[in-house]
Amino acid sequence: MSGSSDQAPVQVVVWTAKEHATSLHAALKALGWHYPFAQSKVNKEGEVGFPCLQTEPFSKEELRALELKATDPFTFNLQSIEITGRSVNPHEQLKRTLEVWCAHNFTSNHRPTGLQLPTKWERLGDLVILSEEAFNSVQWNEVLNRVNEAEKTNLWQAIAQSLGGTKLARQAQILDNITRSPQVCLLHGDSAWVEFSDYGVQFGFDAEHVMFSSGNVTERHRIGSMDMSDEIIVDAYAGTGYYTLPMLVRSNAAHVHACELNPASITGLRWGANANGVEQKLTVHQGNNQDTLPSLKGLADRCHLGLLPSSEGVWAHALACLKPTGGMLHIHMNVEKERIEEWRADTIATLEMMAEEAGRSWNITSVHVEHVKSFSPGVIHVVLDVLCSVRVE
Numbered sequence: 001m002s003g004s005s006d007q008a009p010v011q012v013v014v015w016t017a018k019e020h021a022t023s024l025h026a027a028l029k030a031l032g033w034h035y036p037f038a039q040s041k042v043n044k045e046g047e048v049g050f051p052c053l054q055t056e057p058f059s060k061e062e063l064r065a066l067e068l069k070a071t072d073p074f075t076f077n078l079q080s081i082e083i084t085g086r087s088v089n090p091h092e093q094l095k096r097t098l099e100v101w102c103a104h105n106f107t108s109n110h111r112p113t114g115l116q117l118p119t120k121w122e123r124l125g126d127l128v129i130l131s132e133e134a135f136n137s138v139q140w141n142e143v144l145n146r147v148n149e150a151e152k153t154n155l156w157q158a159i160a161q162s163l164g165g166t167k168l169a170r171q172a173q174i175l176d177n178i179t180r181s182p183q184v185c186l187l188h189g190d191s192a193w194v195e196f197s198d199y200g201v202q203f204g205f206d207a208e209h210v211m212f213s214s215g216n217v218t219e220r221h222r223i224g225s226m227d228m229s230d231e232i233i234v235d236a237y238a239g240t241g242y243y244t245l246p247m248l249v250r251s252n253a254a255h256v257h258a259c260e261l262n263p264a265s266i267t268g269l270r271w272g273a274n275a276n277g278v279e280q281k282l283t284v285h286q287g288n289n290q291d292t293l294p295s296l297k298g299l300a301d302r303c304h305l306g307l308l309p310s311s312e313g314v315w316a317h318a319l320a321c322l323k324p325t326g327g328m329l330h331i332h333m334n335v336e337k338e339r340i341e342e343w344r345a346d347t348i349a350t351l352e353m354m355a356e357e358a359g360r361s362w363n364i365t366s367v368h369v370e371h372v373k374s375f376s377p378g379v380i381h382v383v384l385d386v387l388c389s390v391r392v393e
């Protein structure tokens with residue numbers, strides 16, 4: 001969940017009949033969608049409405065996840081999901097929080113003015129992650145130096161609550177090391193361990209020690225929407241299960257072999273597998289995938305290659321992991337916008353050459369190029385879906 005200053009101050013309210021209200025409330029809370037600062041509502045028909053953190057009407061998949069989460073089967077009318085106005089907008093809430101805190105700490109003559117408030121944040125479970133510049137200006141540092149530790153704690157706690165969390169952290173650049181560890185500085189809370197659910201899939205990890213790419217949410221949902229029934233999958237860069245868990249829980253994969261070298265990510269991955277009840281369908285291969293992938297030769301129907309800027313270093317291993325009858329690859333890559341078509345063609349040619357060298361007579365075709373997000377100016381994070389099938393001579 002994220003916010004930004006150019007988002008309209010709107011919010012989704014889900015309505016249901018009174019007898020199903022408890023179940024709907026619990027389901028929204030479990031999914032991490034319930035907006036804690038707004039009262040539930042009752043309309044003329046006696047239906048109960050719960051404001052949510054979402055600022056756009058639910059997708060079909062979100063509605064499905066909500067139905068699955070409910071403890072008693074309930075229905076809600078799609079027509080009755082409405083967008084309401086500004087009173088519960090988190091930006092307003094943030095402003096009010098700061099006003100109250102300043103009034104408590106400074107006399108009117110000495111009250112700081114013009115302090116910048118965050119316009120962007122991310123919420124993972126009960127942890128709110130602010131961007132690097134939040135509360136980090138010269139002006140803010142001056143104000144924070146004028147109050148004691150207890151008052152700083154009060155501020156962080158109130159900011160977290162204004163944004164729907166209980167813990168607060170500030171993000172810095174993701175480190176350019178092999179595990180792409182984030183630099184998250186915890187401002188409030190006992191740890192950066194987060195637990196949350198997305199499309200009915202439970203995730204858990206320590207945000208201080210793993211990389212979790214929230215910006216790739218559309219790709220996570222796309223992969224989780226594919227039917228992988230009975231498939232054996234290799235996830236070459238499994239992390240905390242960003243793709244592994246949706247493949248097991250939503251796509252119905254038979255088994256995932258997850259390669260990962262960061263022990264902190266593996267802790268999250270195993271936690272998620274247990275929380276989703278899919279631990280029997282997961283084998284974790286800890287270590288560098290250059291060493292672990294060769295032991296997975298010829299067993300997979302699909303191989304997921306989710307490393308940026310490129311996973312090219314393991315393409316030959318990935319091809320070798322596929323069954324002799326072929327399979328599917330999902331290749332992530334950062335590509336300059338105007339070079340995407342050229343890159344697609346080059347990639348297919350490279351894979352054809354690698355398959356030939358490995359003695360595999362396959363047709364290699366690109367099925368789809370997904371534009372995930374803008375990575376940097378002019379550079380797009382894309383995913384190429386590649387089908388390898390036995391060549392009919």
Ligand SMILES: C[S@@+](CC[C@H](N)C(=O)[O-])C[C@H]1O[C@@H](n2cnc3c(N)ncnc32)[C@H](O)[C@@H]1O
Nearest residue numbers: 178179212213237239240242260261262288289
């Ligand atoms: C871009 S992250 C993707 C993580 C995952 N998609 C997620 O968001 O949870 C890349 C992951 O690959 C892991 N990794 C990078 N190089 C690796 C290697 N050579 N062998 C195994 N794992 C590797 C990192 O530790 C990290 O967890």
